[in-house]
Each structure stands twice: as C-alpha cells, then as structure tokens.
Amino acid sequence: MSRLLQRLFGRLPIGWLQLTHNRTRFAAAIAGVAFANVLVFVQLGIMNSMAVATLRPYEFFRADIIMSAADANAIADGGNVARQWMLQALANPDVIAGMGLFVANVPWDRGQTDISLTTFGIDPFKQDFISPKIAADLNLLQVNDAAILDRLARGITRDEAVAIRPQTPLSFETDGRTIKAYNTFSGGGGFGGDGYMLVSDQTFLSLFPARSSAAPDHILLRTRPGTSVDEVSEQLRGQISDSSLRIRSYADAMAEDLRYQQTRRPTGVIFGFGVFIGILVGLIIIYQVLSTDVADHLREYATFKAMGYGSRFFLGIVFEEALILGVFGFIPGLIVGTTILTVMAKVTTLPLSMTLVMAASVFVGTIAVSSLSGAIATRRVAAADPADLF
Template identity: 45%
Template sequence: MTELLAKLLGRLPIGWLQLVHNKTRLPAAVAGVSFASVLVLMQLGFLGALVGSIRLPYDQMNADILISASDMNTPADGSPLPRQRMFEALSVEGVARATPLYYGKIEWKQSDGTIRNLDVFGIDPSSETIRNPAIEARLADIARADVALIDAKTRNAPDGLFAQIANGQPYRFEVKGRTLTVVGTFEIGGGFTADGYLVISDQTFLRLFPQRAAGAPNHILVSLAPGADVRSTIERLRAVLPAYDSSVRTVAEAFDKDRAFQTTQRPVGLVFGFGIVIGVLVGIIIVYQVLSTDVAEHLKEYATFKAIGYPQRFFLSIVFEEAAILAALGFIPGFVVSLGLYAMIAAATGLPLAMTGARAVFVLIGVLGMCLLSGAIATRKLARANPADLF
C-alpha cells in the first residue's frame, strides 16, 4: 500500500504512514466514517423509498393529463371534483378520453386482529383507467358487485393467501359492513401510508363509501388524441375548467408536486432530510477529532518543516491525504453494510428500498468532501503556529 501511494503521490505517503502508525486510532476512525456512511446511505434510502412509494399510484394511471381538485397535494387528499369537469374536458380539442378515478382508504382486518391499510382505486370497468396488465385482464370480473382485485405485494398478509387467490380460489372479507370477494391479484407494492392496494369498480366503490357521490370523483384521467400536443391541450383545458376547483397537470407534474409536498412539508420527509444532515455532521466531527489529534501530536515535526521553508499547501496535502484515505476505507464497509440493511428492510416492509449507482457515487463524493473539510479545519492551528514558539 505504501509503495502504491508513493507512486500515485510522487512522494513518501506521510499521511498514510501517520495513520497506520497508531494501531488503534485508524480502526476507530474508519469505523466512525463507516457509521456516518451507513447513516447517510440509510436516510437517503428511506427518502428514496418514500419517493418511490409516492410514485406508485401515478405509474398506474393510464393517462397523459390528470385533472384534480385545486387543493390536491396527494392522490388521497383534496376535495372531490364535479363529474361535470369530465364532460367539459371531453369537449376540448386534443382530448380523446376522460375517465373518473375514485380514491379511498379501507382497513382490512386480519383474523389475528391486526389491521392492514389499503388504498382503494374505484374505476370504470368499461375503460382502461389503470395501466396494469393484471388489472386490465380482470376488468369484466370487477364489473360485478362487490368483486375486487388485491395487491399481491400487500405487507404482512396471511401466508399463502395470494397464491390461493391466483389459483382461482376467491377470498372474502368484510369491510365497512359489506363483504368483498377478491378474485384476482396484481402487483404494485405498499408505501409509507398504505400496506397495499385494492381495485374495485366505481359502483362497488360507491357502495363501500356511501358518503361519496357518483358525481364527485377524486381525479379525472385524460388521454390525448394521436398527434395532440400535451402543453397546448393543458392550456385549452385550463381555459375551459374553472381554476377555483380544478387543477390540470401532466401525470408527471402531479407526481412532482406530490413529492415536493411530502418531502418538504410532511414530517416523515423532514425527518429523513434531517437524518442526512446529522449523518454528515457526525462524520465531520469524527474525522476532525482524528485529524486534529494527529496534527497536534506531530506539530513539532510540522513546525520543523515549516521553519525550513515548506509552504502551507504541503501540510494541507498530508492532511488531505489522510482524509481521502479515511474516506475510502470508511465508505467501503459502510456501503456493504448498507446493502445488507437495504435487503433486510425491503424484505421485511415491502418498501421500494434499493441501492442505486447514483446514490452510492453521491455519498462517496459527499464522504470525501466531508473528510477533506474536516482536514482543512484541522490544519488551521498549524497555519497560525509560529515555529519559534513550538520548541
């Protein structure tokens, strides 16, 4: 290692030699950097899982444009829309199809008394509202009263239940005073606010939620005619639909608004954001303590070099060398541990938690910057020191 660093640096790797000289400090410093790396990677992973779970319902919408209530932030909140807006949208040039989407939540009580929260899509079975082959293949089934399809990725469901349903054995359960018959499955996945999804017809939805009116869906999904321009169609829709109760966006724009709301205004998003900041601060403090102690122990040696004319950048290069080595040695085990934790948590919770190359590179660069910043702070004492006063 010493020879390799000597070739890379073009000089004796003083920083590396100082790190390995103390047999206990180096492992402690690497462990500290690894801990900070794990903390940041996990918080970014949770934040990514939150964003991924926010995206799930939008990915299922078979539409180019989404019309929602003007106060809508997430698919589940916001006021219902007058169904009249759907007919008004159909009269706009460039619109080929407009279909209502009803959105609700139910509690699915298990035999052991535990409860699973399900987000419910109420759709028109005569229209391809949802972009999911497994759902599209069973539209005729859910057209029957009180018939449903369930998300096979729903968390903590009874063992073997979804295999049983997939093999043609219906499953019945009671909710809101009605008995639903589940005849098929599809896959979407749970998130932070729901364990999974349930798809039923709009008529079944209205029977399940009697307080809701047929003339007030949550969203209207708009598909464009071939060759129609999205931006021009949105502008025409905005000119026709009243802004006081309707908001017109592409599905991607609706997702972006939802993501910004949940990551900056909802507690869970803010907690993960603060977790990232805390991880960075922990890493800076640990590396600073290691490097500042090292500088203090070798202050007389550094002063000798300073007295014979070595510039400040020479000492910075030594400390930065130490900082870069700590960043590399600390990130690798932190990355490996994070991969294991990602797999464990994803398997236990069903959250869309996965390591991405961009995230790994981003954190590596961040850890390197964190260590270099700590090194720059640690050398301030040396920059102010007078060699004559150190002997």
C-alpha cells in the first residue's frame, strides 16, 4: 500500500504511515467512519423506499389528468369528488375519457396478524385507465366480490400467492363479506398499508356501503393524443364549476405527493434528519481522529515547518489521511449498509435496496466530509510558530 500511495502522491505517503503507526487507533477510526456511512446508507435507503412506495400506486393506472379534492395531498388522502365534475370535464373536446377512482383501506384478519390492504375501486370495463400488466385481468373483476391481490403484500406467503389463480381463488373475510382473489399483481408493502388490492367499483361500494357511486375519491381523465396536458388542465380549472378542486396533470400529482411525503409528513422529515445526523457523526469522528493525529505529531510538523515547508505541505498530509479514512471507511460501510437494507427489505417488503446513485453520493459525501475535517484539523499547525512547538 505504501508503494501504491507513493506513486499516487509522488512523495513518501506520510499520512498513511502516521495513521498505520498505531494500528488499533487506525482500526477504530475506520470503524467509526464505517458506522457513520451505515447510518447514512440506511436512512437514504428508507427515504428512497418511501419515494418508491409513494409513487408505486400511481403506476397501476394510466391517466393524463387527475381531479381531486382540495385536501388531497396524497392518492389515499382527501375528501370525495362529485362525479358530475367528470361529466363537465368530458364536455371539453380534448378530454376523451374519464373514470372515477375509489380508495380506502380494507382490513384482513389473518389470525395471528392483521394486515391492511390499500384498496382501489375501479370500473373493470375501462382498461385504458389501467396499467397493461393488470388490464388483462380486469374481466375477473366483473364478478361480485372479486379482487386482484398484491402478491408482495406483507403477511402473504410466496406459496400462498403462487396458488392464487382463477381456478383456485383465495377467499378471505373482511367486514362481514367474503372476498375472492382470482389473480395477483406486483405491488408491495408501503408506509400507509401492507399491500394493495384492486376491486370493481361495485364491489368497493358493497364493502363501504356509506360511500356513494356519485362521489369517488379521484377522477382520472385521458386527453386526446398530441394535446398539451397542462393547457387542458388550465382550461378545466376555468370550466369546472367547483373552483376548490385540484385539477393537475397526473405527473404533477405524483411529484406533489412525493414532495408532501418527504417534507411535510413526520416520517419524511425524520428520515431527512437521520441522514443529517449520520453526516454530522462522520464529520465529528474524522475530525477527532485527524485532530488527535495532528496533536501527536506536532513536533514532527514543527521540524518540517522550520525546514521551510509551507501550509500546503501540511494540508496535503492531512488531506491524505482524510482521503484514506474516507475510502477505507466507505468500503465496510457499503458492505454492512447493503446487508442491512437487504434484510430490512425481506422483513418489511418495503422497496429497500442499495442503488448506484446512493453509493456514489455517499462516497463523494464521505470524501467531502473527510476533506472538510482535514482542513479544520490543520488550522493548529498553520497558525503555530515552530519555536513554540518544541
């Protein structure tokens, strides 16, 4: 390693030699940096999983515009929308189709555990509004109390999900009704429920008799190909009688939902602070190691300074140490962080995974934090008089 670093820096790797002189302290420093990296990786992984889980239900549907109540900050939140506004929207020549979307959580008593399924009530005859991966099975929902179940939902075993077929449906009780799942689709547990379920709007209304077919949770609209979705949305805002409605493009609704989850919901704010705490811990650990190392070698630095070496020389040594600590701490942190996220994903069914962007950003952040810590640690040497250091 010394030869490699000597070729890399074009001089004797003083920083490496100083760090490895006390191997126990060096190992402890690497463990500290790795621990900080693990904290950041886990928090970033959870934040990313929240983003994926937030956007996942939008992937089940195909729409250009969504009409929601004024308080609908997320797809599963907010009041109802009168179906009459869909009829007004269809009067616009650029709007070619509309569909009401019902949303609610359905409990499922599994014996030892209870799970909650975010359930969407849809019109099974409007395949154009449904993802192609699901649309082929919509005819199954024409039967009363029929459902298509999320095979990745928490509490559902793999063997149980594989066995669900039109010939061998899975029956379960919820709120006094028997629901039969005739097929499955890929969803996954989220932060608002343990999985998803699709039923027809009529089955949904039988599950929630207090709800009305005239008041879905959202209205999805399809526009004529080639038209500007933003322009049509603006036209509808002036055309619809209820000015309190949120009429947005489907893409804008997704972005606003994600922003709401990350900046206004407690979970998103907590995870953001978790990332900040991880960075702060890494900064303190690296600074403490480098500051202690500088203090232990003040006499050597004084000798170099008396020989005429300038501040850039000392800064280079400490930056070398910071770079070594950052790189050597990042590698075990990446391994442990990946392992933890993999285990958490298996246990929670959340979309937790290590991504290339995460790894690259944490690596760059680790080097930046290490360099900042090194710059702070060299101030004592730069300001000192060689005569005072002996």
